[in-house]
Amino acid sequence: MASKAAILALLTLPGVSAWGAMGHEAIAYVASNFVSANTKVYFQDLLGDTSADYLATVSTWADSYRYTTAGKFSAPYHYIDANDSPPSSCNVDYSRDCGSEGCVVSALTNYTAILLDGRYSEANHQIAAKFVGDIGQPLHCEALDVGGNDIDVLYDGEDTNLHAIWDSDIPESISGGSSLSSAKSWATTLTTAINSGEYKSQAAGWLTGLSVSTAATRQATAMQWATEANAYVCSTVLKGGLSAVENKELSGAYTTTADPVVKLQVAKQGYRLAKYLDAIVAAI
Numbered sequence: 001m002a003s004k005a006a007i008l009a010l011l012t013l014p015g016v017s018a019w020g021a022m023g024h025e026a027i028a029y030v031a032s033n034f035v036s037a038n039t040k041v042y043f044q045d046l047l048g049d050t051s052a053d054y055l056a057t058v059s060t061w062a063d064s065y066r067y068t069t070a071g072k073f074s075a076p077y078h079y080i081d082a083n084d085s086p087p088s089s090c091n092v093d094y095s096r097d098c099g100s101e102g103c104v105v106s107a108l109t110n111y112t113a114i115l116l117d118g119r120y121s122e123a124n125h126q127i128a129a130k131f132v133g134d135i136g137q138p139l140h141c142e143a144l145d146v147g148g149n150d151i152d153v154l155y156d157g158e159d160t161n162l163h164a165i166w167d168s169d170i171p172e173s174i175s176g177g178s179s180l181s182s183a184k185s186w187a188t189t190l191t192t193a194i195n196s197g198e199y200k201s202q203a204a205g206w207l208t209g210l211s212v213s214t215a216a217t218r219q220a221t222a223m224q225w226a227t228e229a230n231a232y233v234c235s236t237v238l239k240g241g242l243s244a245v246e247n248k249e250l251s252g253a254y255t256t257t258a259d260p261v262v263k264l265q266v267a268k269q270g271y272r273l274a275k276y277l278d279a280i281v282a283a284i
Helices: 004-012 021-032 037-047 061-065 072-078 104-116 122-128 162-175 180-195 215-237 253-283
Strands: 152-155 158-161
Touching (some): 021 162, 021 253, 037 253, 104 215, 162 253, 180 253
């Protein structure tokens, strides 16, 4: 049986979470709406929290940890630097793009293995519990200008960068705020879209290839998710090239175009997280 710390890792594994704090929380709420009854009970018991917030309240810890002295090593585990050529060509190659210090794909593969292996100590499981990644956010799967961090833009008249608006500004414009309640409300809307709305016919396909059984299948799962996210760098994020976004106000038409992509990626990640949790709990 895995430790409580090991189970916490499932909530923040690279590749099953994304975006800024509100986005992480929304994904966790979506996931909580789709986990199996057994998984829900198991997690609520392990977390000592029977509230509806039992996943959301632990979903953002690692984004702060990476900026501490102890957690500095984990920064590469939040992204994979696709060295492609957007907007003309988008692609992710593991050998080319996952650096010597690791990336979000290798982290998903390796830490899942630790969680599933009862031979590891409690301490190893606790280490495995400390990482979060951002495969669903397109600019976490792109190397250009440090994933858009060095691309200056304006949002509602404020100076910022392209990465930041995809992490937070655009999701918050959709959800209506940055609070936990905003995340929960947005997750309810996305859950309805998955159950009976625009995503109903797509949801089963989001799980194609999802497997935790071997290192190869875990890596393939993560690479599939990274490749999907990266494709939006060409089709949406940098459509028209740097000149279309750099030093431009992006709170208007650009955000309108990005809106359906952000909604889809957050819904997809929440649903995938639920089924990923189900798969790992079933294998413990």
